[in-house]
Amino acid sequence: MTLLELEDVTAWYGPVQVLDAVSLTVPDNGAVGILGANGAGKTTTLRAISGAVRAGGRITFEGRDIRGMRPEQVAGLGIAHVPEGRGTLGQLTVRDNLRVGAYLRKDRRGVASDIDYCLDLFPQLKDRISSSGAALSGGEQQMLAVARAIMAKPTLLLLDEASLGLAPSTAKNVYEAIRRLRQDSGIAMLVVEQNANLAFSLVDSATVLEAGRNVLTGSSAELRGMDEIRRAYLGG
Ligand SMILES: Nc1ncnc2c1ncn2[C@@H]1O[C@H](COP(=O)(O)OP(=O)(O)OP(=O)(O)O)[C@@H](O)[C@H]1O
Ligand SMILES: [Mg+2]
Incomplete structure (x- = not known):
């Protein structure tokens, strides 16, 4: 079944149109990637879904129109x-950041056990539980950002460039944890990532954006095999 569907989505910052026609589908429990060069509209696509930017076209989640x-x-x-x-x-401390992530939830016991789950998923955060967010390394902040999102117990996670600015080994750790999260929970994911190798390690399919439009969509295996993807995103 389809969880999230975008059909010919457009978006503007003031009078400037930056998404022209973006379409994609995230199935229940699926993970879909968005690739594309700087300025292609990847972040804006996620912001159109989460209501942070004015959008046109159709955006449905669990069959309900959520655009606007x-x-x-x-x-x-x-x-x-x-x-x-x-x-x-x-x-805020790491612990309070996690609590903020759960602010809409009423199940206190579930929240406590999900904090434990997050600390198990990202053991580095356990050692920093009482540190302020500002005192964390870039990698730890990224782990905290993902963990805080998990605390909301979402059905769909929108993930924007989780590897940005991280050392390769740290980026790999973050993606390993996200893969485990996917296996453990079945949370569906829409993943923006410049590092296509990391993206393909997580997602089942992906779409490539260029100037606010889809130019290619396919399974991870299909895209990985294409020359133009290899040249542009996989370093040869
Ligand atoms: N707040 C804003 N106001 C005006 N224009 C913006 C704003 N944010 C982004 N843009 C423009 O919208 C276009 C798409 O930006 P977007 O951030 O979605 O790209 P992106 O694919 O996420 O790029 P990157 O890989 O650099 O993160 C770009 O031309 C950008 O300059
Ligand atoms: Mg971006």
């Missing part, structure tokens, strides 16, 4: 967004 909803409404439906640049709260 406010970000809090979209989050309340079960869509958690890990934004580019992480957006963790620097003044």
Whole structure:
């Protein structure tokens, strides 16, 4: 079944149109990638879904039209967004960042056990549980951003450039944890990633954006085999 569907989505920043026609489908429990050069509209696509930018076209989640909803409404439906640049709260401790992630939940016991799950998924955070977000390394902040999103118990995770600015080994660790999360929970994912090798290690299929439009869509295996993808995104 289809969880999220975008059909000919357009988006504007003020008078400037940056998405022209973006279409994609995320199935239940599926993981879909968005590839593309800088400025192609990857982040804006995620922001159109989460209600952070004015959008046209059709955006449906669990069969319901969500286009035009406010970000809090979209989050309340079960869509958690890990934004580019992480957006963790620097003044709060790691523990409080995780609690903030769960602010819409009432099941206190479930929240406590999900905090334990997050610390098991990202053991580095366990050692920093009482540190402020601002005192974490870039990799730890990225782990916290993902963990905070998990705390909302979402059905769909929007993940924007989780590897950005991280050492290759740290980026690999973060993606291994996200793969495990996917196996453990079946959370569906829409993953923006410049590092196509990391993206293909996680997603089943992907779409390539160019100037706010899809130019290629296929399974990870299909895309991996294409010369133009290899040249542009896989280093040869
Ligand atoms: N807040 C904004 N106001 C005006 N224009 C913006 C804004 N944010 C992005 N843009 C423009 O919209 C276009 C798409 O940007 P977007 O951030 O979606 O690209 P991206 O694919 O995520 O790129 P990157 O790989 O660099 O993160 C770009 O031309 C960008 O300059
Ligand atoms: Mg971006």
